[in-house]
Amino acid sequence: MNDTFLISIVTFTYFFAAFVFLISIIFHKKSVDKWALIITVAGLILQTSAIIMRWIHSYQLGIGHAPLSNFYESLVFFSWSIIFVYLIIRKRYPNKLFGILSAFFAFLILAYASLSGNVNCTIQPLIPALQSNWLISHVISSFLAYACFAIAFGTSILYLLKIKMNVSMLPDAPFLDEVTYKMISIGFVLLTLGIITGAAWADRAWGRYWGWDPKETWSLITWLIYGAFLHTHLARGWRGVKMSLVSIIGFIAVIFTYLGVNYVLAGLHSYL
Amino acid sequence: MIKKLHKLFSSVKLTIFLFLFLAATSILGTIIQQGLSMERYKTLYSPGVFSALKFFNIFDMYHSWWFTTLLILLSINIIVCTFKQVPRIIRLISPEKKEFDDTVFKSSQIRKIFQSQKKLSDIERQAEIIVKSLVGPPVKTAKGDAIYFLAEKGKYSRLGMILVHISILLILAGGLIGTMLGFAGQMNIVEGEKSDTVALFGGKGPEKLGFDVRCDDFTVEFYETGMPKEYKTDLAIIDDGGKVTSGTMRVNHPFIYKDLKFCQATYGIAGVSDFLIGARNNKTGKEIVLKPDIMKKVPLPGSNASFAIARFVTDHGGMGPAVLGVLLEPGKAHDIFWIFQDGHNINQQQKGGFIFTLKDFSRLYYTGIQVSKDPGVFIVWIGFCLIMMGFMLSLFFTHKRIWLKISGSQDKYEISIAASVSKNRKAFEEKLEELTRETTVE
Numbered sequence: 001m002n003d004t005f006l007i008s009i010v011t012f013t014y015f016f017a018a019f020v021f022l023i024s025i026i027f028h029k030k031s032v033d034k035w036a037l038i039i040t041v042a043g044l045i046l047q048t049s050a051i052i053m054r055w056i057h058s059y060q061l062g063i064g065h066a067p068l069s070n071f072y073e074s075l076v077f078f079s080w081s082i083i084f085v086y087l088i089i090r091k092r093y094p095n096k097l098f099g100i101l102s103a104f105f106a107f108l109i110l111a112y113a114s115l116s117g118n119v120n121c122t123i124q125p126l127i128p129a130l131q132s133n134w135l136i137s138h139v140i141s142s143f144l145a146y147a148c149f150a151i152a153f154g155t156s157i158l159y160l161l162k163i164k165m166n167v168s169m170l171p172d173a174p175f176l177d178e179v180t181y182k183m184i185s186i187g188f189v190l191l192t193l194g195i196i197t198g199a200a201w202a203d204r205a206w207g208r209y210w211g212w213d214p215k216e217t218w219s220l221i222t223w224l225i226y227g228a229f230l231h232t233h234l235a236r237g238w239r240g241v242k243m244s245l246v247s248i249i250g251f252i253a254v255i256f257t258y259l260g261v262n263y264v265l266a267g268l269h270s271y272l
Numbered sequence: 273m274i275k276k277l278h279k280l281f282s283s284v285k286l287t288i289f290l291f292l293f294l295a296a297t298s299i300l301g302t303i304i305q306q307g308l309s310m311e312r313y314k315t316l317y318s319p320g321v322f323s324a325l326k327f328f329n330i331f332d333m334y335h336s337w338w339f340t341t342l343l344i345l346l347s348i349n350i351i352v353c354t355f356k357q358v359p360r361i362i363r364l365i366s367p368e369k370k371e372f373d374d375t376v377f378k379s380s381q382i383r384k385i386f387q388s389q390k391k392l393s394d395i396e397r398q399a400e401i402i403v404k405s406l407v408g409p410p411v412k413t414a415k416g417d418a419i420y421f422l423a424e425k426g427k428y429s430r431l432g433m434i435l436v437h438i439s440i441l442l443i444l445a446g447g448l449i450g451t452m453l454g455f456a457g458q459m460n461i462v463e464g465e466k467s468d469t470v471a472l473f474g475g476k477g478p479e480k481l482g483f484d485v486r487c488d489d490f491t492v493e494f495y496e497t498g499m500p501k502e503y504k505t506d507l508a509i510i511d512d513g514g515k516v517t518s519g520t521m522r523v524n525h526p527f528i529y530k531d532l533k534f535c536q537a538t539y540g541i542a543g544v545s546d547f548l549i550g551a552r553n554n555k556t557g558k559e560i561v562l563k564p565d566i567m568k569k570v571p572l573p574g575s576n577a578s579f580a581i582a583r584f585v586t587d588h589g590g591m592g593p594a595v596l597g598v599l600l601e602p603g604k605a606h607d608i609f610w611i612f613q614d615g616h617n618i619n620q621q622q623k624g625g626f627i628f629t630l631k632d633f634s635r636l637y638y639t640g641i642q643v644s645k646d647p648g649v650f651i652v653w654i655g656f657c658l659i660m661m662g663f664m665l666s667l668f669f670t671h672k673r674i675w676l677k678i679s680g681s682q683d684k685y686e687i688s689i690a691a692s693v694s695k696n697r698k699a700f701e702e703k704l705e706e707l708t709r710e711t712t713v714e
């Protein structure tokens with residue numbers, strides 16, 4: 001079996017999981033929620049196997065490398081990270097809405113990876129600059145950070161909906177606020193680690209840890225926005241709405257760092 | 273004045289402003305390419321825009337006076353804020369006074385008082401459970417009629433924030449040292465040749481190294497797709513005294529000599545020579561091999577024509593290396609056509625009764641080395657390590673402290689609890705409620 005085929009099964013599994021989470025919200029059934037969780041976990045196990053399979057397959061092709069090196073592989077890992085982070089925080093924040101959000105987000109990313117014409121899913125050989133262990137840790141920490149920010153983005157939107165439109169089925173505002181803050185503080189640490197490992201890689205590859213190329217600069221911009229967010233907690237007058245706005249702007253910067261730099265700006269990182 | 277400045281620099285609002293302002297202005301440098309030559313910029317922008325951008329140093333904005341000023345303001349902001357926190361943090365982590373001070377039961381962040389009619393030994397057991405499950409194993413002290421339980425955990429997590437802030441200063445300082453005392457540039461050396469000059473990035477002109485760098489050998493391996501798999505250079509450094517230090521440099525594996533780092537960045541073909549062109553006679557099927565130099569005509573045996581190579585390209589239309597061949601037949605116009613390596617049997621190669629192929633040639637490579645010197649890099653790595661440690665301290669550890677006092681006498685004991693936590697206060701309070709519910713008898 002082929003790993004891309006497995007991934008298309010995973011794509012539908014996450015869609016189905018989101019749907020079952022939705023049913024469990026509408027009918028307030030605990031047992032349904034359990035099924036949604038089982039489906040999500042099954043999806044994650046399947047996805048992990050697909051990633052490992054691809055890894056092994058690349059060695060069989062004689063171009064062995066961790067499957068974290070082109071756009072398709074990064075999308076797959078991004079969606080994996082979102083589900084992974086969701087399952088970790090689920091115990092602490094057992095809210096079914098987060099289940100819908102995460103599963104649906106993961107589904108969207110995989111659907112884009114499989115269906116979009118401009119994502120090449122073949123296993124490609126690695127150019128020499130990408131053959132580095134620093135790069136692997138760089139990609140893992142960056143995408144785990146992105147996953148945390150994606151969840152914080154979701155909770156910030158829910159927060160604004162709750163405050164501005166008073167949607168009653170949503171969790172209370174202070175709870176959403178707390179989740180946003182937690183996800184961003186963890187995401188910030190991971191992003192910092194991502195930038196540091198990226199800097200270490202750049203230092204090995206080009207002899208400079210920081211070169212102000214567009215991708216690097218955008219990761220710094222993202223870092224600054226979330227840094228501002230963390231300090232908004234300390235500045236009175238920046239509670240609630242303003243904080244959510246910073247979190248939303250932060251996620252836009254994440255997306256731009258990930259995609260915009262390659263599609264809109266040119267730079268050294270144009271191979272990812 | 274000083275007071276006002278102090279107030280400004282100790283404000284978190286300034287921090288947020290600086291963060292967001294730095295973020296916003298940084299975007300500019302990702303839209304406008306940095307470090308090109310002025311001539312290039314002049315062709316890109318109209319004169320008015322050009323002089324405005326030049327005035328604000330946008331062409332090298334991350335090293336401009338105003339960007340540096342923003343970073344300095346941020347550093348002052350960090351120093352002032354962090355120093356302001358130091359006395360509070362010292363107070364929080366300094367060892368607890370042995371004497372119990374009842375004021376904590378009035379002033380603490382989290383407080384609770386309730387009565388119980390249980391036996392003292394039961395209450396004590398319960399108290400121990402509460403303190404232990406909220407914070408940790410308690411220290412028990414009796415003073416007067418009262419019994420005190422105290423537990424504390426994770427106080428050093430308070431240092432996390434200081435560590436993070438100091439690391440930022442270290443990283444900024446390391447960066448500054450690097451830009452002031454270091455340099456970075458590129459040198460291209462053809463196989464077998466040597467050079468002592470680095471072309472600095474950002475149009476800063478050449479830098480003499482004071483010794484020669486020789487490229488002894490360059491090798492490149494390819495994947496089947498033709499994409500480079502690995503390339504490396506055998507380097508030799510020839511010092512003043514003629515001492516030779518040699519080593520190998522691969523992509524992602526720099527060669528380090530003294531305080532200089534040599535990174536394998538690129539490579540290219542400096543020249544080609546020794547062409548072998550196969551010409552197969554269409555009628556006889558016999559192939560002859562020609563050895564023309566570029567722009568030198570050679571006779572084509574078996575005919576009255578002659579042949580020359582006009583040009584060589586490393587890749588023609590994605591079909592690999594090719595030479596532009598010229599067939600000169602008396603009384604006819606020159607026939608010019610591309611000749612490819614074997615495997616690309618395109619019609620064009622059949623000229624004048626021959627089929628031409630490019631059989632072989634030798635490449636002379638040059639190696640592209642990025643040379644850098646950065647005396648600040650060590651400080652930056654220390655900053656990176658410390659910032660992660662600071663994050664770990666403040667993220668994964670919580671400073672929790674709890675005092676519990678049992679006072680009163682038989683049948684009507686009073687239990688007072690005071691606690692403080694550095695984060696997750698709500699969860700702590702909920703757990704406290706739950707633990708005390710069983711004890712409380714109203």
Ligand code: HEM
Pocket residue numbers: 227230231233234281282283284285287346349350351353354357433436437440666
């Ligand atoms: C690039 C610079 C900075 C970084 C990366 C940074 C990072 C952090 C982090 C990670 C925390 C801990 C957050 C938390 O536990 O919730 C923190 C706390 C704090 N920061 Fe910063 N900070 C920076 C600059 C500043 C500046 C300039 C100020 C000055 C106003 C400042 C003031 C504070 C204060 C007062 C705290 C709260 C400490 C506490 O009460 O626990 N920070 N900072």
